Amino acid sequence: QQQVKQSPQSLIVQKGGISIINCAYENTAFDYFPWYQQFPGKGPALLIAIRPDVSEKKEGRFTISFNKSAKQFSLHIMDSQPGDSATYFCAASILNDYKLSFGAGTTVTVRA
Amino acid sequence: EPEVTQTPSHQVTQMGQEVILRCVPISNHLYFYWYRQILGQKVEFLVSFYNNEISEKSEIFDDQFSVERPDGSNFTLKIRSTKLEDSAMYFCASSRTQSPEDYGYTFGSGTRLTVV
Numbered sequence: 098q099q100q101v102k103q104s105p106q107s108l109i110v111q112k113g114g115i116s117i118i119n120c121a122y123e124n125t126a127f128d129y130f131p132w133y134q135q136f137p138g139k140g141p142a143l144l145i146a147i148r149p150d151v152s153e154k155k156e157g158r159f160t161i162s163f164n165k166s167a168k169q170f171s172l173h174i175m176d177s178q179p180g181d182s183a184t185y186f187c188a189a190s191i192l193n194d195y196k197l198s199f200g201a202g203t204t205v206t207v208r209a
Numbered sequence: 210e211p212e213v214t215q216t217p218s219h220q221v222t223q224m225g226q227e228v229i230l231r232c233v234p235i236s237n238h239l240y241f242y243w244y245r246q247i248l249g250q251k252v253e254f255l256v257s258f259y260n261n262e263i264s265e266k267s268e269i270f271d272d273q274f275s276v277e278r279p280d281g282s283n284f285t286l287k288i289r290s291t292k293l294e295d296s297a298m299y300f301c302a303s304s305r306t307q308s309p310e311d312y313g314y315t316f317g318s319g320t321r322l323t324v325v
Contacts, residue, residue, distance in 0.1 A: 103251075131313060140213070140300050140316030141252060186252060195240055195304065196265060197314070199252040 100124050101189050103200025111208050116174040118203045120187035123168070127189040131197070132161065132172050135184045144185070145172070148192075177207045211235040213317035215301050221323045222291050230286040230320045232301030241284045242302040242314065243276065245269070252300065258284065291324045298322075 103120045110116045122130075128149055133141035147154045147161040147170065154161045158181075160173040174181055187200040214233040222228050234241050243255040257264040258276050266274075275287045284303075288295055298321050302314040 133316075138318065140302070140318050142316065143313030146313070188252075195242070195257055196254050197244075197252075198254070201251040 100127075100198040101187060101200040103187050103203060105203060106201065107204040107206070109206045109208060110177045112177060112179060114177050114207075116172075116177050116181070116205050116207070118172045118185055118187070118205070119169065120171065120189075120200050121167075121169045122189050122198075124189070124191075124198075125168070126191050127198075128192050129190045130161070130163065130170050131188050131190075132159075133186045133188060133199075135186065135202075141186055174205070177205075179207045179209050181205060182207045211315070213301055213303055213315050215299075215317035215320050217320060218318065219321045219323070221325060224293060224324050225290050228288050228291055228322060230288075230299050230301075230322070232284045232286070232317055233282050234284055234301065234303030235305075235315055236282070238303035238305050238315070240264075240304045240306070241276075241278070242304075243286045244300045244302060244316075245297040246300065246319075247297045255286075255299075288322075291322075293324050296322055296324045 101122050131146035132144045134144040135141045145156050145159050149165050158175045163170045184202045184204045186202045188197045190197045216231045241258045244252050246252045256266040256270045273289045277285050298319045300319045301317045
């Protein structure tokens, strides 16, 4: 059972544009939703995370939007920069349950 | 900034051979994990380890897999008899608490295992 579905698989955006990645989850017990950023040859690194008691969280150019009723959450990368080119994974877990369920990943390419 | 260190970065092995993947977690972390990522696919949970025993394992983590913390610093994943489908990137991770919300996991850079 695929617990977290992520789309698109890849996207190309111009420098300064907005990158949007969407995720949907099935398990209503999930209550922690992180996004990880992975550069080639590196492990995933925590980028930003949200709990379902808020609908939006912003850190710098990165924003998570969360829709609990739709069981969906998304990552927006504002003013995308070439250094943002990476693979982004959404994930979900139950708080105090350390196991993360990852989405399939989105490869973002920012063209200068 | 503290890092999780994994060795080797790439290992090629013959099908049926045993491999040991090594990890040095962050020193004050108490929870340790192995995840794997088959090329082009999502990152999948394999096993978690706390207080010198397995806390949870996935259906992927069958009898061919084992984990061990042989000393105070290393955390190893052993695959007894490798299969072609074990070819993947294996990530070690550690965390200070049980909740990934606290500081998040810290992942290592991975070991790419190629079974031929």
